[in-house]
Amino acid sequence: DIQMTQSPSTLSASVGDRVTITCRASQSLGNWLAWYQQKPEKAPKLLLYQASSLQSGVPSRFSGSGSGTEFTLTINSLQPDDFATYYCQQCDSYPCTFGPGTKVHIK
Amino acid sequence: VQLVESGGGLVQPGGSLRLSCAASGFAFSDHYMDWVRQAPGKGLEWVGRSRNRANSYTTEYVASVKGRFTVSRDNSKNFLYLQMTSLRTEDTAVYYCARGVPYVGFDDWGQGTLVTVSS
Numbered sequence: 340d341i342q343m344t345q346s347p348s349t350l351s352a353s354v355g356d357r358v359t360i361t362c363r364a365s366q367s368l369g370n371w372l373a374w375y376q377q378k379p380e381k382a383p384k385l386l387l388y389q390a391s392s393l394q395s396g397v398p399s400r401f402s403g404s405g406s407g408t409e410f411t412l413t414i415n416s417l418q419p420d421d422f423a424t425y426y427c428q429q430c431d432s433y434p435c436t437f438g439p440g441t442k443v444h445i446k
Numbered sequence: 447v448q449l450v451e452s453g454g455g456l457v458q459p460g461g462s463l464r465l466s467c468a469a470s471g472f473a474f475s476d477h478y479m480d481w482v483r484q485a486p487g488k489g490l491e492w493v494g495r496s497r498n499r500a501n502s503y504t505t506e507y508v509a510s511v512k513g514r515f516t517v518s519r520d521n522s523k524n525f526l527y528l529q530m531t532s533l534r535t536e537d538t539a540v541y542y543c544a545r546g547v548p549y550v551g552f553d554d555w556g557q558g559t560l561v562t563v564s565s
Contacts, residue, residue, distance in 0.1 A: 340509075373551030375490075382542055382555035383482075383490065389549060426490055428551060434508040435480075435492040 341366050341429055345438035351446040358414040360441045362427035367407045371431040374403055374412045377440075378423045386425075387412065417443075447471040447554040449543050454559030461533050461563070467526040467543030467556055475499045475521040478546035481528045483539035484558075491539075493517075495546060496526065511537075533563045 342365040352358050362372065370390040375383040385394045387403040390410055400415040414421055422445050427438040453465040467479070478501075481493040494507040494517040505517050516529040526543050540560050544552035 371549060375551075377490075382558055383552070384555075385551050385553050388547075388551045394553065428490075428492075430492075430546075430548075430551070433495075433506045435495075437490040437492065440489045 340434055341368070341432060341436055343427055343429060343436050343438035345425075345427060345441050347441060348439065349442045349444060351444045352417050353446045354417055354419060356417045356446075358417055358421075358443060360412045360425055360427075362405075362410045362412070362438050364408045364410075364429055366432075368429050368431045370406045371429060372403075372405070372410050373428045373430075374401075375426045375428060375437075376421075376423045377426065383426065414443075447545065449545065449554060449556035451541065451543055451556040451559040454541065454561045456562045456564065457533055458565050459533060459535055459563055462529070462531045463533065463561060465528040465530070465541055465543075465559060465561070467528075469524045469526060469543075469545075472545070474519075474524040478548065479517075479519060479526045480544045480546040480552060481517060481526075482542045482544055482552065482555075483537075483561075484542070485536075485539040488539075493528070493541070530561070533561075535563050537561065538563045 372390045374387040377383040391403045424440045424442045448470045450468045480495045514532045518527045540558040542558045543556045545554040
């Protein structure tokens with residue numbers, strides 16, 4: 340199975356900050372990586388796919404980069420609505436696997 | 447697109463339960479459909495998949511549920527199912543159905559249904 344790790348596990352930030360989350364895969368994924376945002380008691384929401392493609396309707400302050408085994412999610416100018424948990428995910432090979440999540444707190 | 451799960455509840459260890467997901471707003475048979483779960487306070491875990499008509503609706507599972515859970519679908523009614531047997535306490539989670547898009551991810555999700563396995 341492909342193992343996904345994320346760093347940091349938690350992050351404190353202020354509105355307006357630039358935030359970067361890193362995701363690493365135990366094997367090369369090409370660019371098959373997705374990012375999700377989840378708020379408490381809600382279903383996850385797809386933010387980015389193929390490492391850097393923005394899902395329809397997602398604000399442009401979200402961006403992604405990377406390939407192979409290392410990927411990043413960047414949020415430019417953090418907004419109050421962005422405080423949530425973020426997960427990376429691969430489905431390059433089965434089983435599909437998620438990272439453990441990064442919780443973004445208000446500082 | 448709308449996905450609505452139902453069928454969750456309290457079940458004893460060793461018991462069975464069938465979850466349903468009613469899909470609307472898209473060509474159901476043309477899409478992969480997935481189940482993803484989240485144990486209380488924990489992260490997301492992919493459970494299983496039903497591919498689309500073009501791929502003969504074949505299925506995949508995570509190892510921890512293989513042989514115990516079955517993903518199926520009724521394409522005439524636009525329903526996805528998760529039949530769960532030999533349930534264990536560690537299967538306690540919110541179960542989401544999601545629309546899977548190859549090389550993209552899960553682009554639409556239901557609201558989830560809670561399954562509690564406890565004596």
